[in-house]
Amino acid sequence: RKEVEQDPGPFNVPEGATVAFNCTYSNSASQSFFWYRQDCRKEPKLLMSVYSSGNEDGRFTAQLNRASQYISLLIRDSKLSDSATYLCAVWGGNMLTFGGGTRLMVKP
Amino acid sequence: GAVVSQHPSRVICKSGTSVKIECRSLDFQATTMFWYRQFPKQSLMLMATSNEGSKATYEQGVEKDKFLINHASLTLSTLTVTSAHPEDSSFYICSANGGRYTFGSGTRLTVV
Numbered sequence: 001r002k003e004v005e006q007d008p009g010p011f012n013v014p015e016g017a018t019v020a021f022n023c024t025y026s027n028s029a030s031q032s033f034f035w036y037r038q039d040c041r042k043e044p045k046l047l048m049s050v051y052s053s054g055n056e057d058g059r060f061t062a063q064l065n066r067a068s069q070y071i072s073l074l075i076r077d078s079k080l081s082d083s084a085t086y087l088c089a090v091w092g093g094n095m096l097t098f099g100g101g102t103r104l105m106v107k108p
Numbered sequence: 109g110a111v112v113s114q115h116p117s118r119v120i121c122k123s124g125t126s127v128k129i130e131c132r133s134l135d136f137q138a139t140t141m142f143w144y145r146q147f148p149k150q151s152l153m154l155m156a157t158s159n160e161g162s163k164a165t166y167e168q169g170v171e172k173d174k175f176l177i178n179h180a181s182l183t184l185s186t187l188t189v190t191s192a193h194p195e196d197s198s199f200y201i202c203s204a205n206g207g208r209y210t211f212g213s214g215t216r217l218t219v220v
Contacts, residue, residue, distance in 0.1 A: 034209075043201050043211040044152065087151070089209075095142065096209055100151040 003027060004090050006099035013106055017078045021102045023088030024070045030092035033064055035073045038085045038101065047073075047086070078106045111135055112204050114212025121192055121219055129187045129215045131202030137182035138204035143175075146199040155200075158185040192219040 006023045013019050025033075036044035048055065050062040050071045061074040071088055085101040111134040121127050131141055141158040156177055157165040164177035176188040185204075189196055201214040 041199070041214075041216065043214045045211070046208065091209075094140075095154060095157065096203075097154070098152045 002100070003097050004088060004099040006088055006102050008100055008102060010103040010105050013078055013104070015078055015080060015106055015108055017106075018074065018076045019078055019104060020075075021073045021086055021088075021104075022070055023072070023099050024068075025088075025090045025097075026069070027090070027092050028066075028069060030090045032091035033071050034089040034091070034096075035060075035062055035071075036087040036089055036098075038087055040085075044087055044098075075104075078104075080106050080108065082106050110206035110208055110210045112202065112206075112210045112212045114202050114215060116215055117213055118216045119218070121217070123193055123219055124191055126188055126190045127192055127217060129189075129200055129202075129217075131185045131187070131204070131212050133183045133204050133206060136204075136206035138185075138206060139182060141179060141185040141202055141204045143177065143185075143187050144201045144203065146201065152201065155187075158187075160185075189217065192217070194219045 004025050033050035035047040037047045038044040048057050048062050050064045052064050054063040059076045063072045083106045085103045087101045088099040089096050113132045115130050139160045143155045144152040145155050146152045154167050155170045158177045158179040160179045166172045179185040197219045202212040
């Protein structure tokens with residue numbers, strides 16, 4: 001079993017749609033959680049950290065469920081520019097482990 | 109702040125030659141840097157953890173004699189792909205923790 005797992009997608013959605021990604025992790029001792037965005041042939045860029053209480057940044061909402069060991073990312077009112085691969089990442093044991101990424105395609 | 113610079117961004121080399129990739133932390137000191145590899149449509153896979161002044165820690169399945177890592181200063185780590193082969197063609201990315209986990213811009217290696 002992979003340490004961090006995501007549905008690879010792709011998720012094809014129309015502009016304005018709401019889309020949700022989930023990510024599960026296997027190490028219950030993991031300390032910090034993040035969502036990254038990666039555009040084609042580019043390095044990942046931090047989108048947001050994920051806190052137990054849930055956090056929101058504009059159209060993006062991230063949540064963490066420690067009991068079930070999963071994190072989620074909700075994108076509301078999708079824009080064409082949101083098309084990218086979204087990677088969840090888990091920090092623990094002095095290293096950051098990434099999920100395989102979920103590809104999002106937002107269409108007009 | 110927390111800028112990581114990686115060079116070159118793209119390199120094409122002949123099979124059997126060696127390629128060196130540099131990763132620099134520009135505005136902070138990094139005792140630890142990380143090297144990842146990403147094949148097309150796959151996730152980032154940690155190759156090794158580079159430790160300033162000591163030997164790198166390699167992940168299982170990564171050949172330390174093929175992927176030489178040197179972290180001689182607090183701002184520079186290098187990854188040398190020795191005797192490169194076409195199967196080594198990939199996207200190599202470094203990262204460092206300067207308050208937040210920051211990535212270099214990546215190096216796309218093509219071995220022909």
